Amino acid sequence: MLSGAENDPALRIARTRYEGTLMLTTLAAAGLHGDAEVPITVVSLGDIAWLHTPFELFASIGLRIRAASPFAHTRVIGYTDGYLGYLPDHDAYRDGLYESYIALVEQGAADVVVDRCVELLHAHRDRRAVVKTV
Template sequence: SAFLQGAAGDASSRFVRRGRDHAEVRTLGGHLATSIARTLAAAASAIGASGPVRLTRSSLHLPYRDVPSIEDSLELRESAEAEWQHELAHHGEDHPAVRIAQTRYEGCAMLAAMAATDRPTGCAEVPVSVVSLGDIAWLHTPFELFASLGLRIRRGSPFRHTRVIGYTDGYLGYLPDAEGHRDGLYESYVTLFGPDAADVLVEHCLKVLRAHRLSAA
């Protein structure tokens, strides 16, 4: 058996947790165990894992984001810190709103640090590969994709079972979806890419999956 990290860029307990004690650990662990048990039960049936192992490699170019000026970045950081302190005073430190506000501040602080240094310009070459075995395909990218992007790729894939894998052939950081950018989540501040990059990557992944499927015909 092997573990491959999926599209889990926004998998975080900060959105739901109610504490940091052993009781909360048991609660979250119970939810996880239930999900695993359901997945194992669903995977018990045959899933068409036969035939040769095939590989397709591709790449695309994604432009790096425009980073705000140092002045604008510092203003964002100060605003985020004020929001964090407001939520902390209102809710106490264990409330999800406080953790979200805190991580937003941390993201803004990293953005300000990025604005003060030599950040990448031009485009990044992004490797995307597909490995398949019968009706199963593994789609690999070098990102921490938000879960919604992985679901879009799975829904559009011509394979019966598609696993979307991150952290492969290098590492290019977080790739948030449009909602993550809209909501100002931590990952939207520290990503190297703009809001349009997610759609471009999803379309490329689906194109590669379809071509890979057709090449077996």
């Protein structure tokens, strides 16, 4: 057991790392390996796009998607079409944050998700540009 004051930041960090390690052990025992299809949806109206993912995204990941979007205004929204847990960034794995311990995805998955989201935004914009309305 860890001892110390409840409001001690070092204690909280140690406790979350311990809990994360327990979760990693549980995930490893479950044998979850391989690729997964992830539902990602784009809705647009004029120069505004909403991109929906089932992850709890780190802000840095949403900002990367927004920066690469072909739309003037892009909102990246998590917790949609199910819930697949945290999508940590590289810093979270490097720093050993709790979210990186309990994520259902491996390190580097955020890069894949960002790339696919940006591709989807471009494809959506390009398809929309050729659709004729009556």
